[in-house]
Amino acid sequence: MTDMKLPPVTQIAVVSFALIVASGIWIVSHLPEHVPLGPSAILIAASALLVVTNVVLLLRVPDFEWGRFFAVAKWALLAYCVIAGMLEWVFIKDGTRGGELAVLTLSLVIFAVHVPLLMGYTVARYPETYD
Amino acid sequence: MATVAVAGTETTHAPPAIPDFEIVPKKGLPIVGLVLVGLIAAIASNKLWPVEFFHVAFGALWTAFDLFLGFVLGPILARLTIPARIEMTTRLMPKMLLIMPTIVLCTLTAGWQLGRFVGPIFSGHPDHDLIVASYVIVGVMAIVALSVLEPANVAVLVELKKPRPNPEVIQTLMRRFIYTAGITGALQVATLVIMTKLGAT
Numbered sequence: 001m002t003d004m005k006l007p008p009v010t011q012i013a014v015v016s017f018a019l020i021v022a023s024g025i026w027i028v029s030h031l032p033e034h035v036p037l038g039p040s041a042i043l044i045a046a047s048a049l050l051v052v053t054n055v056v057l058l059l060r061v062p063d064f065e066w067g068r069f070f071a072v073a074k075w076a077l078l079a080y081c082v083i084a085g086m087l088e089w090v091f092i093k094d095g096t097r098g099g100e101l102a103v104l105t106l107s108l109v110i111f112a113v114h115v116p117l118l119m120g121y122t123v124a125r126y127p128e129t130y131d
Numbered sequence: 132m133a134t135v136a137v138a139g140t141e142t143t144h145a146p147p148a149i150p151d152f153e154i155v156p157k158k159g160l161p162i163v164g165l166v167l168v169g170l171i172a173a174i175a176s177n178k179l180w181p182v183e184f185f186h187v188a189f190g191a192l193w194t195a196f197d198l199f200l201g202f203v204l205g206p207i208l209a210r211l212t213i214p215a216r217i218e219m220t221t222r223l224m225p226k227m228l229l230i231m232p233t234i235v236l237c238t239l240t241a242g243w244q245l246g247r248f249v250g251p252i253f254s255g256h257p258d259h260d261l262i263v264a265s266y267v268i269v270g271v272m273a274i275v276a277l278s279v280l281e282p283a284n285v286a287v288l289v290e291l292k293k294p295r296p297n298p299e300v301i302q303t304l305m306r307r308f309i310y311t312a313g314i315t316g317a318l319q320v321a322t323l324v325i326m327t328k329l330g331a332t
Contacts, residue, residue, distance in 0.1 A: 014278045021270035029263045033254055072285060075155070083236055086167070090174060090240050094247060115277050122282035123289045126300050 006125055007057035013118045016050035019043045020107045027100055037099045044106050051114050058121065065124040073120030080115050084108040147214040149296065152221040154288045159229040170237050179248045185241035190326070193234045194319045201316025205309035213298065220305065221291060224284055231276070239269070251329060258329055265325045272315045272322075280311040 023043035027035050058064060091104055173181030204223075208216060246252030251262045287304045290296045 010278060010282075014274060017274045017278055018270075021274060025263065025266045025270060028252065028266065029259075030254055031252065068289070072289065076285070079232065082167075083232065086171070086236065086240060089171075090243060093174065094243075111277075115281070118278060119282045119285050122286040126286065126290060126297065128293060129295065 006061060007054075009054050009057060009121045010118065012050050012054050012057075013114055016047045016054075016110070016114055019047035019050070020110055023047070023103065024107055027103060031096075031100075035100055037103055040103045044103055044110070047110050048106070051110055051117070054114070054117060054121075058117075065128065068128065069120035069124035071120075072123045073116040076116035076119045077112065080112040084112040147217050149217055149291055150221050152225055152288075152291075154225055154285070154292065155228055156225045159226065163229050163233050166233055166237065170240060173241065174244050179245075182241045182244040182248065185237050186245045189234050189237035190242065193231075193238050194323060196231065196234065197312065197316045197319045201309075201313040205312050208305070209309055216305070217291065217301075220287060220301075224288055228281075228284055228288070231281075235273075235276075258332055261325050261329055265322060268318050268321050268325070272318050275311050275314055275318075279307055280315070283308045283311070 020043070023040040026040050026043070027037075030036075058069075088105060088108055091101060096104065170185055173185050208219060211219060243252065246262060250256045251258040253259065256262075283304045287301055287308065290300050290304065
């Protein structure tokens with residue numbers, strides 16, 4: 001299909017999303033009582049680390065088609081920023097504040113960055129023309 | 132170019148014609164905008180009925196789409212001829228790109244607000260465990276949809292826009308799309324069980 005040797009970006013993204021989902025479930029399943037934020041912070045940090053790992057891995061792919069990556073990723077980023085913005089607004093409107101809000105906001109930021117990255121990668125991994 | 136050997140002779144076919152299409156149908160964007168404005172108004176109103184309407188109506192659509200795609204349309208699509216599959220894909224997938232994220236966003240945000248009105252999202256409520264179970268199911272669906280289904284959807288459309296699309300790439304991505312639609316369809320059955328149980332208590 002393609003001769004390009006590619007890093008396991010999708011697999012890493014799956015783990016990153018799973019960590020965010022686990023963190024989110026941990027927080028919302030405790031509300032409105034006080035939420036111990038330690039587990040969530042660890043999960044979010046691990047998820048963010050995986051986003052950075054994916055970016056570094058992609059940067060190291062020789063001749064990666066960044067043009068087509070950004071052509072898709074920029075619009076996906078816009079769409080997922082709208083979605084994340086609406087979710088953030090709902091959390092704020094419902095009175096979520098302090099540490100809980102900070103962790104949820106970070107989760108949304110990771111979500112809004114990693115989904116477009118994955119979409120851009122899935123498109124750019126296949127070459128424009130085939131031999 | 133597709134080449135088929137028939138009874139010792141080699142017949143060369145032209146590649147299947149790909150109808151012109153927009154990856155993101157621009158005509159649908161105002162409708163999505165209108166739905167999202169409606170969702171914001173429903174949540175801002177702080178009234179039970181509007182959020183219940185958004186959650187039930189869009190949740191039903193989400194379940195129906197997933198079950199229909201996963202168990203009815205997916206298997207049919209897999210058995211169509213390549214030209215028919217391309218025609219179906221170029222007409223269906225761009226719409227799905229707008230429909231699914233909108234439906235999911237409306238269902239989840241309105242559902243969260245509905246849970247605040249009715250109470251099960253708060254720990255200590257008798258049905259809280261059921262709601263947490265639904266978080267896990269929705270979480271798994273989100274992981275599958277965001278990491279495999281949506282990227283495959285976009286990549287198929289971009290591949291079909293190329294001057295000479297690779298049938299192998301399209302087939303791989305479509306298979307991925309159909310399988311993951313089946314997984315989310317199966318998980319929707321579990322969501323239905325939980326939500327109807329919640330509705331009954």
